[in-house]
Amino acid sequence: MTRRLYLLLLLLLVTAEISLTKFSAGAVGVNWGTEASHPLPPSKVVELLKSNGIAKVKLFDADPKVLRALSGSNIGVTVGIPNSMIRSLNASRKVAESWVHDNVTRYFDGGNRVRIEYVAVGDEPFLQSYGNQYRPFVIGAAMNIHNALAKASLASEVKVVVPSSFDSFLSESGRPSSGRFRADLNKTMIELLSFLTRHHSPFFVTISPFISFHQNKNISLDFSLFKETAKAHKDGRKAYRNSFDLSYNTLLSALSSIGFPDVDIVVSKIGWPTDGAANATSPTAEAFLKGLMGHLEKKTGSSPRFPVETYIESLLDEDKRNVSSGNFERHWGVFTFDGQAKYSFSFNHNAKKLVNAQNVQYLPPKWCVVNNNKDLSNASTKALEACSLSDCTSILPGGSCSGIGWPRNVSYAFNSLYQQSDHKAESCDFGGLGLITTVDPSEDKCRFWIQLDTSHSSPHIPIFFLSLSLLLLFLLS
Ligand SMILES: *[C@@H]1O[C@H](CO)[C@@H](O)[C@H](O)[C@H]1NC(C)=O
Ligand SMILES: *[C@@H]1O[C@H](CO)[C@@H](O)[C@H](O)[C@H]1NC(C)=O
Ligand SMILES: *[C@@H]1O[C@H](CO)[C@@H](O)[C@H](O)[C@H]1NC(C)=O
Ligand SMILES: *[C@@H]1O[C@H](CO)[C@@H](O)[C@H](O)[C@H]1NC(C)=O
Ligand SMILES: *[C@@H]1O[C@H](CO)[C@@H](O)[C@H](O)[C@H]1NC(C)=O
Ligand SMILES: *[C@@H]1O[C@H](CO)[C@@H](O)[C@H](O)[C@H]1NC(C)=O
Ligand SMILES: *[C@@H]1O[C@H](CO)[C@@H](O)[C@H](O)[C@H]1NC(C)=O
Ligand SMILES: *[C@@H]1O[C@H](CO)[C@@H](O)[C@H](O)[C@H]1NC(C)=O
Numbered sequence: 001m002t003r004r005l006y007l008l009l010l011l012l013l014v015t016a017e018i019s020l021t022k023f024s025a026g027a028v029g030v031n032w033g034t035e036a037s038h039p040l041p042p043s044k045v046v047e048l049l050k051s052n053g054i055a056k057v058k059l060f061d062a063d064p065k066v067l068r069a070l071s072g073s074n075i076g077v078t079v080g081i082p083n084s085m086i087r088s089l090n091a092s093r094k095v096a097e098s099w100v101h102d103n104v105t106r107y108f109d110g111g112n113r114v115r116i117e118y119v120a121v122g123d124e125p126f127l128q129s130y131g132n133q134y135r136p137f138v139i140g141a142a143m144n145i146h147n148a149l150a151k152a153s154l155a156s157e158v159k160v161v162v163p164s165s166f167d168s169f170l171s172e173s174g175r176p177s178s179g180r181f182r183a184d185l186n187k188t189m190i191e192l193l194s195f196l197t198r199h200h201s202p203f204f205v206t207i208s209p210f211i212s213f214h215q216n217k218n219i220s221l222d223f224s225l226f227k228e229t230a231k232a233h234k235d236g237r238k239a240y241r242n243s244f245d246l247s248y249n250t251l252l253s254a255l256s257s258i259g260f261p262d263v264d265i266v267v268s269k270i271g272w273p274t275d276g277a278a279n280a281t282s283p284t285a286e287a288f289l290k291g292l293m294g295h296l297e298k299k300t301g302s303s304p305r306f307p308v309e310t311y312i313e314s315l316l317d318e319d320k321r322n323v324s325s326g327n328f329e330r331h332w333g334v335f336t337f338d339g340q341a342k343y344s345f346s347f348n349h350n351a352k353k354l355v356n357a358q359n360v361q362y363l364p365p366k367w368c369v370v371n372n373n374k375d376l377s378n379a380s381t382k383a384l385e386a387c388s389l390s391d392c393t394s395i396l397p398g399g400s401c402s403g404i405g406w407p408r409n410v411s412y413a414f415n416s417l418y419q420q421s422d423h424k425a426e427s428c429d430f431g432g433l434g435l436i437t438t439v440d441p442s443e444d445k446c447r448f449w450i451q452l453d454t455s456h457s458s459p460h461i462p463i464f465f466l467s468l469s470l471l472l473l474f475l476l477s
Contacts, residue, residue, distance in 0.1 A: 008371055009226070011152065011255070014386055014452065015321065020249075023145035027055075027056065027308060027309040027310065028054075028056070028293070028296070028309075028311075028312065028347060029054060029055065029056025029057055029058060029076070029309065029310070029311045030049070030054055030056075030057055030058070030311060030312045030314060030315040030334070030347075031057075031058045031060075031243065031268075031269060031312065031313050031314040032045065032049075032057050032059055032066075032310050032314070032315045032316070033060050033314055033316070033318050033321070034060070034061075034063065034066070034318070035314075035318040035319075035320040035321045036316070036317075036319055036320055036337055037319050037320055037390075037391075037420050037451070038319075038337070038420075038451045038452040038454050039358070039452075039454070040068035040316060040337070040338060040357060040452065041454075042063075042066045042068070042070075043069045044318070044339060044357050044358075044359075045066075045069070045315070045339070045357075046064070046069045046070055046073055046075070046125070046358065047075075047357065047358065048315075048335070048339050048355070048356075048357045048405070049075055049315075050075075051355040051358075052345075052346070052347050052348075052351070052354060052355050053347050053348035053350065053351060054075070054315075054347050055074075055075060055076060056061060056075065056076040056077075056078075056117075056309065056311070057070070057075055057076070057077055057078070057315075058077075058078040058079065058080070058118075058120065058268060058311045059078060059079050059080050059258075060080040060082070060120075060123050061079070061080050061081075061082055061105075062079040062080070062081075062103035067079070067103075067114050069115045070114050070115075071107065071112035071113060072111070072112040072113065072138055073114075073115075073117060075115060076115050076117045077114055077115055077116045077117060077118075077310075078116075078117060078118040078119070078120050078161075079103060079104065079116055079118075079119055079120070080119075080120045080122075080123060081099070081119065081120065081121050081122060081141070082122075082123065082379055083122045083123055083125050083130075083133075083134050085099070085141075086122050086125060086134045086137045086138055086141045087134070087137045087141075088119065089121070089137075089138035089140075089141035089144055089145060090138075090140035090141040090144065091137075091140075092144070093144050093147065093148070095144075095160075095247070095264065096141070096144035096145050096148040097145070097151065099145070099148070100119075100145060100148035100149055100151075100152055100154075101148075101152070104116055104119065104149065104152070104158060105152045105154065107326060108154065108157075108453075116157075116158050117157075117158065117159065118158065118159050118160070118161050118201075118204075119145055119149070119158060119159075119160050119161070120161050120163050120204065120268075121135060121138060121141050121142045121145060121160060121161070121162050122138060122141075122162060122163065123163060124163050124164065124165040124206065125138050125162070125380070126138075126164055126165055126168045126182075126185055126188070127165045127167065128165075128167045128182065129325070130325075132184075132429055133404065135184075135185070135188055138188065138192070138347070139191045139192060139195060139408050142160050142162055142192075142195060143195065145160050146160045146195075146199060155199070159199065159200070159201040159202070160195075160201060161196070161197065161201055161202065161203075161204040161266070161268075161310055162168070162204065163197075163204040163205070163206065163268045163269070164189075164192075164203070164204065164205045164206070165205075165207040166205075166207065166208040166211055166212075166247075167182065167205050167207070168181060168182055168185055169181050169205075169250060169251050169254040170182060170250070171250045171253070173477050174218065174233070175235040175236075175254055176235050176238075176240065176246055176249035176250040176252075177235050177236060177238075177249075177253055178232040179249070179250030179251060179252070179253030179254040180253070180254045180257050181254045181257075181258065181376050186258065189254075189258055190258050190259075193255070193258065193259075193260040193263060193393050196263060197260060197263055202263065202264035202265060202266045202308060202309070203255070203260075203263045203264065203265050203266065204266045204268035205251060205265065205266070205267065205268060206267070206268060206269040206270070206313075207225045207244060207247045207248055207251070207267050207269075207270050208246055208247070208269070208270065209242075209243040209247065209270070209272075209288070210224070210271070210272050210273065210288075212224065212243050212246075212247060212327075213243065213279070213374045214277060214326070216330075217283055219243055219246075221279055221284070223242060223246075224242070224243045224288065225242050225287045225288050225291050226242045226244070226287075226288070226291025226292065226294070226295055227287075227291075228241075230242065233246055234421065242256055242291070242295065244270075244292065244295065245420065248307075251265070252305060252421075254448045256352060262305075264308045265305070265307045265308065266307060266308055266309045266310070266311070267307045267309070267310040268286065268311050269311060269313040269314075270292065270310060270311070270312060270313055271285070271288075271289070271313035271314060271327075271332050271334075272284060272285040272288035272289065272332075273285065273289040273328035273331040273332045274331050274333075274342055274343075274400075275327070275328065275330075275331035275393065275400045276323075276326060276327030276328035276329070276330065276331050276393045276394070276396070276398060276399055277326055277327065277328040277398045278398050280328045280331065281400075282341070282342045282343045282397070283316060284344055284401050285334075285342065285343060286342075286343035289312070289334070289345050292310075296320055298411060312334060313331070313332050314332040314333055314337070315333060315334060315335060316333040316334075316335050316336070316337055316339065317330060317331055317332070317333035317335075317336055317337045318332075318333075318337070319337060319390075319420075320391075326395050327393035327398065327399060328393075328398075330375070330391060330393050331393070334354065335354070335356070335357070337449075337452070338357065338360050338362070338452055339357025339360060340355060340357065340360075341353070341355075360452065361452060361453040361456065362434060362450050362451070362452060362453055362455050363419070363422065363423050363450055363452070364423065365438060365450060366423060366436055366437070366438055366450075367411075367415050367419075367436070367437050367438075367439075367440065367441055367448055367450070368411075368414045368415045368417075368418030368419075368427070368428035368434050368435070368436055368437075369411035369415065369434070369435055369437055369441055370407050370410045370411045370414055370430075370433055370434065370435070371432075371434065371435040372407070374432060374433050376407055376410075376433065378431060378433070379410045379430075379433055380406070380410065382410070382413075382430040382431060382433055383409065383410040383413035383414065384413075386413040386414055386416060386417040386430070387413050387416070387417075389420070390413075390416040390417040390419075390420040391416055391420070392412065392413050392416055394412070394446065394447075395409045395412050395413065400445045400446055400447075401445075401446035401447075403446075404443065404446050408441070410433075411441055411448075412446070412448060414428065414430055414433075414434050415448050415449075416449075418434070418436075419449060419450060419451035420451065422453075422454075422455070
């Protein structure tokens with residue numbers, strides 16, 4: 001009898017946990033990218049998503065390790081197709097069918113399903129800097145993926161989308177009412193929106209108040225951060241009180257101008273980085289995200305057509321992201337690379353603060369610094385070499401460590417390569433200028449990181465819990 005009672009209790013607890021993860025939070029999700037030298041193990045990331053009540057996640061590929069970790073979690077998933085595959089997916093239905101078979105259908109079989117909601121064709125393939133590399137193949141690829149999903153009887157559950165970049169639409173005058181798509185994209189956008197509306201799929205698009213601020217002298221920081229005191233931008237009789245509404249309404253005009261005023265909109269990327277540029281700091285990122293969440297909840301924008309879902313850019317920092325558009329690219333995370341909160345924020349109403357990743361495995365507490373007792377005339381050259389192989393974005397202009405001076409910035413560079421090389425002794429040589437220390441060289445706002453220990457395969461948690469529950473059952477009976 002008591003045993004049954006305990007089992008019932010256990011069942012109740014499990015149900016309580018499941019209903020917690022079902023929290024919808026006005027459909028706010030995160031982008032989970034994995035361009036990191038030492039990625040946090042997928043099982044830890046999924047725990048992080050759950051403990052923060054994050055109900056939706058957007059991926060940039062379809063890594064089986066990541067999808068397996070998401071199986072049975074009830075988290076809504078967008079799987080991504082890398083830009084490099086778009087051309088072959090347009091050229092061949094067979095290629096699209098095997099992509100869908102390997103990366104979607106497989107996860108709908110059996111008990112531990114992955115709740116795949118969208119397949120994203122490309123990652124912002126219309127970015128202006130890509131020119132015509134992908135554009136001509138995107139719609140064909142999207143159609144082939146859709147047909148492959150239909151063939152697998154998944155087309156009603158899984159929608160095909162194409163994430164469009166912040167620079168796919170614009171307004172020359174700066175007034176939202178004259179918003180339109182980039183001239184070279186006009187035809188493609190009409191094809192894309194026809195495809196999307198035919199299949200009841202939403203339009204995925206990046207809105208980037210940070211880039212607007214970074215590139216546009218006329219956009220103030222207060223206007224970007226939803227400050228009430230910011231000077232409004234006028235457009236005829238309308239007044240826009242923040243940068244998000246300005247961009248969003250520019251987009252709405254662009255959609256109307258090609259005849260699609262009613263398509264559902266998903267903001268597939270929006271965020272604020274914390275390093276690598278002026279005003280990219282934790283306090284500004286915190287102010288931005290709090291402002292954005294408050295704004296989305298109030299829905300008091302100048303248009304009633306608010307996004308149906310919003311994906312924060314991004315969950316974690318990634319030290320291997322391409323920095324051609326700016327050093328801030330490696331610092332979009334709400335959490336640092338190791339899953340630790342950068343500021344006070346929460347994804348759901350029930351929580352006050354972010355919950356950190358637990359039991360993270362780090363390399364031992366050792367750093368590589370420059371040996372000040374040596375002749376340092378070649379130190380800067382060695383530092384540049386280290387930086388070409390590792391992440392030095394924090395010591396470059398605008399970075400959080402840009403003020404530490406020479407030769408401490410040489411130490412930063414040496415340590416960066418040493419950590420990335422998993423503490424291999426020879427990676428701290430630098431022609432005899434490197435020195436391994438157990439004293440943390442960090443100061444104020446400049447952190448000298450210790451990398452994650454990725455040498456161990458992930459522990460067998462399911463087996464651990466299985467044995468624990470067996471033990472419990474044994475004790476209770
Ligand atoms: C896309 O694929 C189709 C079918 O193979 C082909 O006819 C078309 O030329 C391709 N599109 C482009 C732009 O190459
Ligand atoms: C499935 O997705 C992965 C990751 O994006 C990719 O490497 C692989 O080629 C895909 N499978 C097929 C059959 O295309
Ligand atoms: C884009 O297409 C729309 C609808 O066909 C048209 O009215 C508009 O003039 C086009 N704009 C450009 C820049 O080509
Ligand atoms: C610059 O911003 C102000 C509002 O702060 C607005 O009135 C003005 O029209 C803008 N100018 C341009 C060129 O966008
Ligand atoms: C933004 O950056 C500028 C230039 O570095 C600085 O003067 C200003 O204090 C910063 N403002 C905030 C709120 O961080
Ligand atoms: C980074 O992006 C730029 C612009 O898209 C591209 O030219 C360059 O090849 C990329 N670098 C790497 C390492 O992928
Ligand atoms: C600095 O590097 C140059 C070229 O590699 C080398 O000839 C010189 O001996 C080095 N100087 C010191 C102090 O190590
Ligand atoms: C280190 O700082 C010095 C002086 O501020 C600067 O000249 C040098 O370029 C910096 N080195 C690196 C690798 O950033």
